[in-house]
Amino acid sequence: MGAMSETFDFAHGDRRSRLVDELRRQVGRWEASIPHDETTFSSGTAGLDRLLPGGSLRYGMLAEWLSGLARSGAATLSLLAAREACRPGGVLVVIDRQQMFYPPAAAAWGIDLNRLIIVRPRSARDELWAAVQALHSPAVAALWAMIDRLDARAFRRLQLAAEAGRTLGLLLRPACIRCQPSWADVRLEVSPLSVVRRPLHWHHGPRTTDHGRFVQVRVLRIRNGRAGNCTKLQIDDTAHTVQEVKEGYRLSAIGYQPSLLVDNRQPIA
């Protein structure tokens, strides 16, 4: 360690934290037994990368994103991962049975509409078939699908197809399947956080300033890694950025009544 201290200049905090991140990523890669020739890429958010096996996503893996009824921010975060997967090339396939996916918003988040295919299957059977076909295709870089029900066999088909086609599979699923078995490499749960905003009293009506959305991402299951880690992220829909939550926000899990617990007259540090 002393030799390292001589080699690297830790005078700047940024540089030091970057080095620590890099070392952590390397350790993660060794732990996750990811082959060196495998192409890896960031999920688009540094905080999220730290939760992933090897500190990054890779082609051929399946990632599940769970969210409750509030659908907090799983769609946005997973779409950012899809954007990163498509950056070198390839197509993004969106399986949209509910016909709710809104391409202009995706474009604002950096998705190239020229390399986006939207598939609208009419049945769950066709939905699964289309997902397998897309994952199997070498032309597809990432698949983004909102799939509610998946039995073990269907899940295994998806996993094999993703590995064969070396395609990143991003599956958005409801939080109620939390206890079901999974063939995905990582299962993340995204839940909303409540932020205490200042300075108006609640009886003046809801706040009209914009702080973005705050979510917590927790690792429920991970292959060759540790579950239970979590990170807090701030999603800014105006600037289209996602960053780790900075100091100065009072966050609490949804279910509490922040306005009742916190005295709004006190300024927040």
Added chain:
Amino acid sequence: MTRILCLWLPNWPIQRLRRARPELNGRPVALVANSPRGGQVAACSNAAAGQGVHIGMPVAEAQALVRELALVPHEPPADRRALEKLAEACEKFTPWIALEESVEPESLLLDISNLDHLWGSEQDLAAQVEEFFTRRRYRVRLAVADTLSQAWALAHFGSEPASAGGEEAKDCNLPFAISDLPVEALRIPRDTAALIRQLGIQTVAELQSLPREDLASRFGDALLRRLDQFTGAAREVLLPHRGLAALKAACALDEPTADCAMLMHVLAHLVERLTRQLVARDQGAVQLMCVLGSATGRAMPLQIGLVEPSANPRQLLELIELHLETVRLAGEIDRIEIHAAVVGRLSQRQGDLFADRWPADPHQFAVLVNRLSSRLGHEQVLRAELRPSAVPERAVRYVATTQQKDRETRRQGDKEMSRRLRSPCLPLSLSPCLLSPKPLLLHSQPQSLEVVCIAPDGPPQFVWLEGRRQRITHCAGPERIETLWWRGPSVRRDYYRIDTQSGSHLWIFRRLTDARWFLHGEFA
């Protein structure tokens, strides 16, 4: 290098008439077409025109002007047939001859590429073609150029003898003589040309100097297409007048059957036969029709569209099988026929020995889209294009990935045109829909919502979601979206982004016409 000879027979209906009825020689003649307002002059001889008769003039007026005017019914089909016969006669010069793309064609287009060595030179060939017609007492004007459009323009508006391009003109953009032609040389409708002239634009060069975006918004894409064809930026295909035999294969079954395995076996043979025909012409199927005739007399057509031309029997058979899985047979099948309804030139592919993953082979993309479209239907596999609208549901247009436009783009092989057509209709930065945050999930039909506001037009305080009242913890807005009355049904809405106490981030709006609230999207 492609060289096209355009041969124009001015006033072709009159020329044909004089050959068919020699007794009319020397007399002023007018061809009469029936219209809702009575007989009108559709064409007239030079003698009649010299005395004031013109196209579109009522017959009675023409007769009043020229007492000895001979009136003959106008017969466009007969004119076309006569022109086709001339085209057949010209096949001794070149095998690839087309008629001008028009309702009433007057020109023949001859592809004379690489024929110099057979006729001495291009000029000799043109001279022989001209002699062929003049010997038969036809009046003709000829022009040779690199593109169909230029040849047509020179023949109609250029000076004689006209020739443009060739080896000596390879390095320049457009010869002055060509770009100085009048705007009518672009083969645009008369009213468009008249409108352009009203704006003070006389020549093609003047038109070219204007911004393309302005031209498109004022005159439509058709003018830009003609302009690109004229400059050679877009390729134009010369379709021969003599159609080729249809690409099809059919089989009648001795015993009617509804067994899919048996049908696939027969289809495999038919597809094999069809692809042999396609390969012989260096073409691939872009749209395949498979007709299953049942013993009851009903025929079931299956239409299979492809993203790129293919003559691969295995791929075509797989697509038919995928399509067949989604349909229910009307009964036992006793006759199967497949034919290539739309074909395109096969593209050559060469694989890389040490290829990286990206860029991926475009053929793989085509295979995926073909598979998805065959099973799910073309309208279920879509591309999204941004539209210039502030109304969220009108800000995007979905087009089938297998749509014709892409195929045309690929055939043209023009990179610039391809880039322009492939890019969304509207640049992202200019989309009025994206001036404010938009949700990733949007309900195709806004859902009615119950909302409580303290002030009459103030922000919402509480919202009922799934039967539960929820306090709104954060609200941003209003963002007013209104449409103009000439853009369809009026839309007047105040949008709010709200956070509820359960953690939902919703996009709701109040309809200003009746103050009702709706849930439109979710920031998921």
